Amino acid sequence: MSKPKIAICDFTDCEGCQVQIISLREKLLDLEKHFDIVDWRLVQAKKEKGPYFATLVEGTPITPSEIETLKYFREQSKYIFGLGSCASLAGIPGIISKENREKWYKIIYGAGYKPQGIDALPIQAFVKVDFLIHGCPVGQEQLVRFFEELMAGQTPSYRNYSVCFECKVEGNPCRLVEKKPCLGPITQAGCKAVCVSGGSACYGCFGLRTEPNIRALLTILNNITDKKEIERYFTMFLSRTEEYQKIVKPNL
Ligand code: SF4
Ligand code: SF4
Numbered sequence: 070m071s072k073p074k075i076a077i078c079d080f081t082d083c084e085g086c087q088v089q090i091i092s093l094r095e096k097l098l099d100l101e102k103h104f105d106i107v108d109w110r111l112v113q114a115k116k117e118k119g120p121y122f123a124t125l126v127e128g129t130p131i132t133p134s135e136i137e138t139l140k141y142f143r144e145q146s147k148y149i150f151g152l153g154s155c156a157s158l159a160g161i162p163g164i165i166s167k168e169n170r171e172k173w174y175k176i177i178y179g180a181g182y183k184p185q186g187i188d189a190l191p192i193q194a195f196v197k198v199d200f201l202i203h204g205c206p207v208g209q210e211q212l213v214r215f216f217e218e219l220m221a222g223q224t225p226s227y228r229n230y231s232v233c234f235e236c237k238v239e240g241n242p243c244r245l246v247e248k249k250p251c252l253g254p255i256t257q258a259g260c261k262a263v264c265v266s267g268g269s270a271c272y273g274c275f276g277l278r279t280e281p282n283i284r285a286l287l288t289i290l291n292n293i294t295d296k297k298e299i300e301r302y303f304t305m306f307l308s309r310t311e312e313y314q315k316i317v318k319p320n321l
């Protein structure tokens with residue numbers, strides 16, 4: 070019996086999340102027992118047309134042709150899964166504002182240059198998405214969990230608690246108590262608070278948790294730092310979210 074077909078495609082990004090899949094090494098052989106990866110530009114010459122059981126989408130489409138390609142995969146796939154923060158949140162490509170992008174286009178390419186690129190947006194802005202695998206890059210443990218759920222015929226599920234929960238399990242002192250900014254309370258768990266454990270803040274690359282209390286966190290952050298710094302934190306990964314536009318931006 071033929072195996073369900075999987076495609077892995079990428080748009081504007083750094084390809085780091087696909088490298089995480091490649092780095093699963095022998096675990097990829099388990100995946101191959103259940104699925105046939107028929108289109109994966111980064112690693113194989115084999116390229117079959119749809120329909121596909123599922124397509125994993127890395128990166129954000131920023132040109133008309135990339136948007137058309139994304140729509141093609143949506144039409145051809147039973148499931149579409151976002152792979153990493155560039156796909157799920159517009160991620161790193163979304164950091165630059167429209168104004169700054171246009172300014173830099175002129176500086177780099179000259180005044181006559183006609184850019185094709187649009188503002189980076191999450192892939193959900195263009196097509197229906199069935200599940201988002203968060204992270205920048207996505208974690209290997211998450212990928213294994215995701216693929217196991219997929220192979221078992223289950224619907225992948227989100228963790229409905231924040232990074233703070235995992236941060237406490239890891240035994241970290243709380244940055245907010247130490248008067249240092251952190252977006253852990255509003256960020257979906259799954260990374261085991263790796264940044265905080267490594268001495269940095271959480272910048273929200275896993276996206277917003279369910280019902281995040283952003284106003285409460287803003288009150289705390291306003292007592293810790295200035296608005297410019299708060300903007301810097303929120304615009305690392307979350308600037309394209311509705312919550313940032315409606316709740317955070319008007320308060321900056
Ligand atoms: S989410 Fe991060 S690691 Fe993954 S493709 Fe985007 S920039 Fe690269
Ligand atoms: S350091 Fe950040 S992630 Fe950890 S408990 Fe405090 S706010 Fe939450």
Ligand code: SF4
Pocket residue numbers: 204205232256257260261262263264265270271272273274275276
């Ligand atoms: S701690 Fe925050 S920024 Fe770091 S990986 Fe986890 S969710 Fe992403």
